Amino acid sequence: MPRFTEFETYDVRFPTSLDLDGSDAMNTDPDYSAAYLILRTDAGDGLEGHGFAFTIGRGNDVQTAAIEALREHVVGLDVDATLSDLGGFWKSLVHDSQLRWLGPEKGVMHMAIGAVVNAVWDLAAKRAGVPLWKLLSDLTPEQIVDLVDFRYLTDALTPDEALDILRKAKAGRAEREALLRERGYPAYTTTPGWLGYDDAKLVRLCHEAVAEGFTQIKLKVGADLDDDIRRMRLAREAVGPDVRIAVDANQRWDVADAIRWVEALAPYGVWWVEEPTSPDDILGHAAIARAIAPIRVATGEHVQNRVVFKQLLQAGSLSVLQLDSARVAGVNENVAILLLAAKFGVPVCPHAGGVGLCELVQHLSMFDYVAVSGAVDDRVIEYVDHLHEHFLDPVVIRDGHYVTPVRPGFGAEMDAETLTDFRFPGGKIWTDLTEGKK
Amino acid sequence: MPRFTEFETYDVRFPTSLDLDGSDAMNTDPDYSAAYLILRTDAGDGLEGHGFAFTIGRGNDVQTAAIEALREHVVGLDVDATLSDLGGFWKSLVHDSQLRWLGPEKGVMHMAIGAVVNAVWDLAAKRAGVPLWKLLSDLTPEQIVDLVDFRYLTDALTPDEALDILRKAKAGRAEREALLRERGYPAYTTTPGWLGYDDAKLVRLCHEAVAEGFTQIKLKVGADLDDDIRRMRLAREAVGPDVRIAVDANQRWDVADAIRWVEALAPYGVWWVEEPTSPDDILGHAAIARAIAPIRVATGEHVQNRVVFKQLLQAGSLSVLQLDSARVAGVNENVAILLLAAKFGVPVCPHAGGVGLCELVQHLSMFDYVAVSGAVDDRVIEYVDHLHEHFLDPVVIRDGHYVTPVRPGFGAEMDAETLTDFRFPGGKIWTDLTEGKK
Numbered sequence: 098m099p100r101f102t103e104f105e106t107y108d109v110r111f112p113t114s115l116d117l118d119g120s121d122a123m124n125t126d127p128d129y130s131a132a133y134l135i136l137r138t139d140a141g142d143g144l145e146g147h148g149f150a151f152t153i154g155r156g157n158d159v160q161t162a163a164i165e166a167l168r169e170h171v172v173g174l175d176v177d178a179t180l181s182d183l184g185g186f187w188k189s190l191v192h193d194s195q196l197r198w199l200g201p202e203k204g205v206m207h208m209a210i211g212a213v214v215n216a217v218w219d220l221a222a223k224r225a226g227v228p229l230w231k232l233l234s235d236l237t238p239e240q241i242v243d244l245v246d247f248r249y250l251t252d253a254l255t256p257d258e259a260l261d262i263l264r265k266a267k268a269g270r271a272e273r274e275a276l277l278r279e280r281g282y283p284a285y286t287t288t289p290g291w292l293g294y295d296d297a298k299l300v301r302l303c304h305e306a307v308a309e310g311f312t313q314i315k316l317k318v319g320a321d322l323d324d325d326i327r328r329m330r331l332a333r334e335a336v337g338p339d340v341r342i343a344v345d346a347n348q349r350w351d352v353a354d355a356i357r358w359v360e361a362l363a364p365y366g367v368w369w370v371e372e373p374t375s376p377d378d379i380l381g382h383a384a385i386a387r388a389i390a391p392i393r394v395a396t397g398e399h400v401q402n403r404v405v406f407k408q409l410l411q412a413g414s415l416s417v418l419q420l421d422s423a424r425v426a427g428v429n430e431n432v433a434i435l436l437l438a439a440k441f442g443v444p445v446c447p448h449a450g451g452v453g454l455c456e457l458v459q460h461l462s463m464f465d466y467v468a469v470s471g472a473v474d475d476r477v478i479e480y481v482d483h484l485h486e487h488f489l490d491p492v493v494i495r496d497g498h499y500v501t502p503v504r505p506g507f508g509a510e511m512d513a514e515t516l517t518d519f520r521f522p523g524g525k526i527w528t529d530l531t532e533g534k535k
Numbered sequence: 536m537p538r539f540t541e542f543e544t545y546d547v548r549f550p551t552s553l554d555l556d557g558s559d560a561m562n563t564d565p566d567y568s569a570a571y572l573i574l575r576t577d578a579g580d581g582l583e584g585h586g587f588a589f590t591i592g593r594g595n596d597v598q599t600a601a602i603e604a605l606r607e608h609v610v611g612l613d614v615d616a617t618l619s620d621l622g623g624f625w626k627s628l629v630h631d632s633q634l635r636w637l638g639p640e641k642g643v644m645h646m647a648i649g650a651v652v653n654a655v656w657d658l659a660a661k662r663a664g665v666p667l668w669k670l671l672s673d674l675t676p677e678q679i680v681d682l683v684d685f686r687y688l689t690d691a692l693t694p695d696e697a698l699d700i701l702r703k704a705k706a707g708r709a710e711r712e713a714l715l716r717e718r719g720y721p722a723y724t725t726t727p728g729w730l731g732y733d734d735a736k737l738v739r740l741c742h743e744a745v746a747e748g749f750t751q752i753k754l755k756v757g758a759d760l761d762d763d764i765r766r767m768r769l770a771r772e773a774v775g776p777d778v779r780i781a782v783d784a785n786q787r788w789d790v791a792d793a794i795r796w797v798e799a800l801a802p803y804g805v806w807w808v809e810e811p812t813s814p815d816d817i818l819g820h821a822a823i824a825r826a827i828a829p830i831r832v833a834t835g836e837h838v839q840n841r842v843v844f845k846q847l848l849q850a851g852s853l854s855v856l857q858l859d860s861a862r863v864a865g866v867n868e869n870v871a872i873l874l875l876a877a878k879f880g881v882p883v884c885p886h887a888g889g890v891g892l893c894e895l896v897q898h899l900s901m902f903d904y905v906a907v908s909g910a911v912d913d914r915v916i917e918y919v920d921h922l923h924e925h926f927l928d929p930v931v932i933r934d935g936h937y938v939t940p941v942r943p944g945f946g947a948e949m950d951a952e953t954l955t956d957f958r959f960p961g962g963k964i965w966t967d968l969t970e971g972k973k
Contacts, residue, residue: 159637
């Protein structure tokens with residue numbers, strides 16, 4: 098009876114602020130980071146579960162400490178029993194009667210649960226010998242519903258309604274899986290649009306995006322309106338009239354600012370406006386959505402849990418739902434969010450980028466296509482060309498699509514060398530930088 | 536030019552789970568805890584700033600680590616410059632461009648900011664030689680508005696509207712202060728109603744509460760409806776028809792459950808129902824409020840920040856706003872919340888209990904009475920008779936009222952001996968318990 102025996106955490110940080118990669122109106126100098134977890138068992142198969150929470154630098158130590166606080170909830174558990182009741186495992190973490198005071202279900206502690214849950218799913222997929230999207234897609238509707246905690250959701254989605262959605266999607270699973278393996282899943286790129294890039298780099302990267310087959314790009318906006326109008330004009334000229342341009346304000350505005358700003362950019366063709374205001378402001382997003390229609394509101398990368406997503410859908414606050422693989426409490430909660438989106442008929446276009454978020458989230462969208470919504474219309478996964486080289490199974494983009502992964506697991510596994518060299522503050526990269534500063 | 540020189544944190548826990556004090560439908564076995572901070576300066580006056588985040592046990596180490604992550608934001612700062620711009624200091628913590636990823640403005644990291652901000656306010660009041668409520672009450676309307684970050688609030692409350700509220704309340708400040716010093720501030724008690732107490736203890740404590748002059752008590756509910764109906768009936772019989780009975784579900788229900796449960800208890804006279812569902816569920820609270828009116832909905836102890844309070848007010852989700860001194864980012868954010876409540880005409884009845892929450896929050900209600908809402912109608916501060924003996928300036932209750940504190944500071948300061956003995960896991964209390972278990 099194999100048990101979980103080791104629970105090893107790493108504070109891993111990449112000095113991305115040196116190049117202004119990832120710079121936007123709120124995140125001016127991020128050092129992309131991972132509070133990283135490796136789970137080992139005594140099964141003797143050599144398989145490990147890898148997972149992480151993503152942060153942007155300072156505080157990654159706090160995030161790592163929060164994952165450590167879950168050690169006792171995992172080490173010693175029976176592996177087979179845990180993997181055969183992942184819905185129950187999720188609840189054992191989220192509903193710990195003392196830890197929930199630290200949220201409940203939000204922020205550092207909730208992201209820590211996400212890292213643990215995702216690591217267990219990574220192990221589950223490796224043991225099954227399939228990529229995560231395939232493992233999920235082969236579950237029965239009943240098994241999928243068992244993964245979800247419906248607490249606080251039943252006024253919008255009941256277990257029976259979720260079963261109906263999944264049963265309807267059973268027809269055509271095999272055809273969609275074949276299409277997915279053949280074509281991959283549509284992507285859009287944020288690479289051209291970071292706020293710290295100058296105009297020449299913006300235009301060059303826009304041309305490259307079109308040449309690489311992307312049909313949607315995204316620009317960061319929100320620091321200065323005149324700059325944004327100029328950059329939007331340049332981007333539109335560079336990509337032409339048919340490529341979609343989304344803009345992303347990274348929570349910079351109050352409600353009235355958002356409406357004014359989007360109206361000023363609208364003449365250049367805005368496909369969606371992302372994070373116009375606080376991710377907590379359900380009613381504010383709804384007010385913005387009403388004012389700027391038919392331009393879409395998109396949000397989700399900072400939406401803390403399924404209860405807030407439920408309300409964003411109930412209130413008509415968004416037309417594009419951007420779930421994140423490492424913000425909420427892992428795969429199980431994202432399955433709930435996919436089911437909510439399907440119930441409300443809203444397309445899911447996941448947030449990615451950072452470090453490893455592309456590697457993870459592709460599995461969720463692919464599962465959604467095969468087994469939940471059954472659709473890819475107006476659905477695209479964000480793609481950012483950063484830090485993929487640190488992963489054992491990095492994402493591959495071809496003709497503006499994510500190539501469907503086939504390697505077993507959830508894609509979270511970083512190179513061992515990266516974990517050593519980028520460990521903060523003692524890893525080689527950081528000691529070299531500190532030396533350089535002296 | 537004095538500077539902040541020391542930033543000392545303590546993981547302090549009280550083994551309250553041994554007596555089932557504080558037990559409710561969601562928090563079955565809390566060990567009341569504080570992630571505690573002492574700030575020292577080189578001013579030579581011997582004054583310290585004390586603050587803390589409250590948790591209920593596991594995870595208090597994570598909370599302490601989060602406070603530690605703010606050390607660099609404080610140590611080395613000019614004390615006078617910091618105290619003369621506490622609005623700016625607040626923003627420097629909340630808008631740290633990397634740390635905000637861990638929230639933003641929620642959970643562990645936000646509570647850590649609350650502990651730091653409150654410690655600085657404690658120092659400010661001690662240096663001014665007055666209790667915090669008096670320090671705040673003597674500020675001009677302009678100075679009060681400068682404490683508040685209006686980001687994400689302006690669709691509900693602008694700085695000008697806040698100024699209007701405060702200027703109107705300037706008339707009568709002196710009279711209200713005199714009344715406050717004479718009469719104190721009304722309290723209600725939760726002591727009788729913990730879910731872990733048997734019927735005999737419930738009835739005895741109800742009688743005691745009435746004898747002590749309380750005009751409102753609160754019962755924990757939500758685990759079992761038949762039990763709750765029996766306990767509600769016993770409590771009503773014990774306190775008589777004129778004492779208000781609030782019930783508190785501690786987030787146990789979905790929307791439909793809440794409505795059904797409250798309807799079953801309504802014949803015994805329910806003054807308010809507290810935390811009927813997820814603290815994140817603004818729309819759910821609004822649906823419950825519409826269904827159970829005129830019974831009031833109360834919430835707030837787990838409401839993560841001013842943006843969520845704004846929406847609870849906008850949506851009509853609550854009729855009683857229960858701010859908490861140690862959940863949001865300290866005094867400044869609670870000033871914003873008091874102003875929002877005043878704008879919407881909703882009474883504030885703070886959450887307290889735990890450890891030290893009564894000591895802190897009384898200052899906020901008293902400031903509200905003197906300088907913001909100017910009213911005490913239907914306003915009561917929660918009182919729970921736990922752990923006050925650990926504080927230098929414990930709250931005093933007389934005739935169902937908080938006696939107005941006169942000692943300089945914010946009331947957060949624990950005895951030095953407590954900080955040593957209850958430190959986790961190495962303090963005497965905990966090593967004795969561990970020995971006892973062997």
